[in-house]
Amino acid sequence: MIQNPILRGFNPDPSIVRVGGDYYIATSTFEWYPGVQIHHSRDLVNWRLLTRPLTRASQLNMLGAQDSCGVWAPCLTYADGLFWLIYTDVKRYGRTSSSGASGGASLRDFHNYLVTSPSIEGPWSDPVYLNSSGFDPSLFHDDDGRKYLLNQLWDHRPGNTRFAGIMLQEYSVQEGRLIGRRENIFKGTAHGLTEAPHLYRRNGYYYLLTAEGGTGWQHGVTMARSRSLLGPYELHPQQTMLTARDRPDAALQRAGHADLVETPDGQTYMVYLCGRPLRNRGTCTLGRETAIQPVVWGEDGWLRTLDGSGTPELLAAAPALPEHRFAAPPExxxxxxxxxxxxxxxxxxxxxxxxxxxxxxxxxxxxxxxxxxxxxxxxxxxxxxxxxxxxxxxxxxxxxxxxxxxxxxxxxxxxxxxxxxxxxxxxxxxxxxxxxxxxxxxxxxxxxxxxxxxxxxxxxxxxxxxxxxxxxxxxxxxxxxxxxxxxxxxxxxxxxxxxxxxxxxxxxxxxxxxxxxxxxxxxxxxxxxxxxxxxxxxxxxx
The missing domain is CATH 2.60.120.200 (Jelly Rolls)
Known part of the structure; x- marks a missing residue:
């Protein structure tokens, strides 16, 4: 069995990739240096902290960044013999009061970058600047070899919801920049705060996985699909395929911001962020952590948790892979x-x-x-x-x-x-x-x-x-x-x-x-x- 969370203590916004028999998860580090944590596993049960790729000023300089700014929501993929890592460097998220605290503000600064490496342990390249239109960027490698950047779109104008949908734009490897027109492919649901996009292609459909409801107690995972890359995208029959928002008894709360991976024999697993509140205070001193559990594709072509309830699981079934333990870190x-x-x-x-x-x-x-x-x-x-x-x-x-x-x-x-x-x-x-x-x-x-x-x-x-x-x-x-x-x-x-x-x-x-x-x-x-x-x-x- 898998004991969740698999990445304990401040490891949010997981992005997972399999390369051969190795699995890697990248998580956010915010204002802590070096940037991005990458964990490694061979069985999806046992994990070790392997590396942090953003190690030099040309890749990341957060001097002056407010608390909870810095590196948000990395996306880790593998294609064409390279690891591709995309991340947001947030320079401003809210006002700063005289006490140093951050408050709400409509104007935000999000800068999205791409680095690559032939090895997960680096060295990683200097960054390619992508855009600044929003956060939670991810890179989709289509079957025809073309690549597309997705990110949440920020709308600062009065009367708008700030979270304006999911943008998609083609990325040219040859030119090292985004090309063509940006398209808003999914404006979200009534839960709002649509973010964390990941795109997959399966059986003739493009599947879009997003997070909605905010990263607190109302967080959840939303799925939509389309025959066309640009949509329109139809919603999952349950709309929210995983959440704890209506389950105050669940051990794992705040579940959302997910990504998918397949084992060599075709089993699908979903990683997602979660929180474990203190029993007496209801606050998450361990921050947002990372959990994983199996999910299954139904006959209707939609993804669901094994029992269909959409509940985050403290104990989850492990895949049929040889156990691979790592040495415990020293005390x-x-x-x-x-x-x-x-x-x-x-x-x-x-x-x-x-x-x-x-x-x-x-x-x-x-x-x-x-x-x-x-x-x-x-x-x-x-x-x-x-x-x-x-x-x-x-x-x-x-x-x-x-x-x-x-x-x-x-x-x-x-x-x-x-x-x-x-x-x-x-x-x-x-x-x-x-x-x-x-x-x-x-x-x-x-x-x-x-x-x-x-x-x-x-x-x-x-x-x-x-x-x-x-x-x-x-x-x-x-x-x-x-x-x-x-x-x-x-x-x-x-x-x-x-x-x-x-x-x-x-x-x-x-x-x-x-x-x-x-x-x-x-x-x-x-x-x-x-x-x-x-x-x-x-x-x-x-």
Whole structure:
């Protein structure tokens, strides 16, 4: 059986492709660098993170991008001996308030690009610019060798729904650009917010798969088909072929944004994004994840889930393929190599050497103090995804700050306005000390601080325990016992849903290490190790 989600913790907008006996899924990374996550499997059950292809400034530069901008909805295909990867780089999605939060606005900036590679692990080409008319681009390779770009069309004009339909335009490989007239082939249904197009050809029909209802609780997968590429497209008899919008008891919610793949023996599987809300708060701290389940073509030529109910499945039937397991990722990273471990990412910049080094002090991750927590430019924050509702993380940091503008520590982070930060700093009254700064959404006073706790000079271990919506911080000096802060912090704010209305948030919770020097002198902090251990549950450690 397949245990869903297959890609846990902030892996949304899946695009899947099979090449021989290998399956690859590309997912969105938004403002986290490098861009696009690609996972690999040989049996559709076991998956490993393989690579991130957008690694240099010519491909992706997100300095200044708002939270939840950056890389949206990649599409990964294979044809003509090449992997084709299309992605959106979102530069603006909403207004920015004085607090740094994003709100609604009609004018958006979406730029769509294409990169290619003969190997899934690269090197990937410099990008070809495609268009800026909307987001969620995908590339369709027709049977006659012609190629077509599809994307959601954005309409900013007053009185319009913003989501104006699915555009199709031919792409010329020889010219490296779109050619001919763009056509609106599908304007969607009454569910609205039509996006995420993928096109397939089967038995004389063009099948169009889209997402509708928005990427929250009303999300769903819509299918339509036509004998002609340009339509008209008739709707699936059920219209929405997969959704949890009317199933509040389903373990997987927010199901939508799907793609299809066939096994060598002709079985069809659908990947789609989903969310697992906290039982007590109903928020998805793990972000939007990726699930997969088999679907079947009926005698009427329409695709349905196996039981016809259209329900996302926590357990799904696996294909008849040999089991292929991968080694489990390590729980502890000691930073003993010159490359950052694959699980970790940083924010926005294509120049990581400005933020951190693994060679300046071998065996340590050195973070150079940069801008404040939540900066949209150069922020020295290196973190990994939270992938379970209950986990423990810890690190050891060597850091001797001289004043209160220098900080370093352990952070549970969603974005500029949502984080809990256990950090070490210094002031003239207490000297070196540790405290927590929390940035809380939907509050007039957005920043909250705990009382400082004095520390001696020398290394300090920092730790966090997360048990669903409960979060606890602790610290330890030398070989002593863990000292737990008396406060219980709210982990449920590290979610898409914990937000003011109109503020777009589409990522997930991270846990990692950070360092700031807001005086501009670049004082560094050295981190000796980082552990991340998932648990069935966590007890209150205080």
């Amino acid at each position: 502890r990273e000691d930073f003993d190599t010159p490359q950052l471990p694959l699980a970790f990412q940083w924010l926005r910049t294509p120049w990581p050497e400005e933020l951190f080094s693994l060679t300046a002090r071998p065996g340590y991750l050195r973070l150079f103090g940069r801008e404040s927590m939540g900066s949209q430019f150069r922020q020295a924050l290196v973190a990994r995804r939270q992938q379970a509702h209950c986990y423990s993380a810890a690190t050891l940091v060597e850091f001797e700050p001289e004043h209160y503008q220098q900080q370093a520590g352990l952070v549970c982070y969603y974005g500029a306005t949502k984080f809990h930060y256990l950090y070490i700093t210094h002031d003239d009254e207490v000297g070196k000390h540790v405290r927590v700064m929390s940035s809380l959404p939907n509050h007039v006073q957005t920043d909250a601080f705990t009382a400082p706790i004095a520390l001696p000079a020398g290394p300090v271990q920092l730790r966090v325990e997360v048990d669903e919506e409960r979060l606890y911080f602790g610290y330890r000096v030398g070989g002593g016992n863990w000292q737990w802060l008396p406060q219980q912090f709210d982990a449920s704010i590290l979610s898409d849903e914990a937000n003011a209305p109109g503020q777009p948030n589409f990522t997930g919770a991270f846990v990692g290490m950070a360092c700031q020097d807001m005086a501009g002198t670049g004082l560094h902090a050295d981190f000796d190790y980082f552990t991340y251990r998932e648990r069935a549950y966590c007890r209150d450690p205080r």
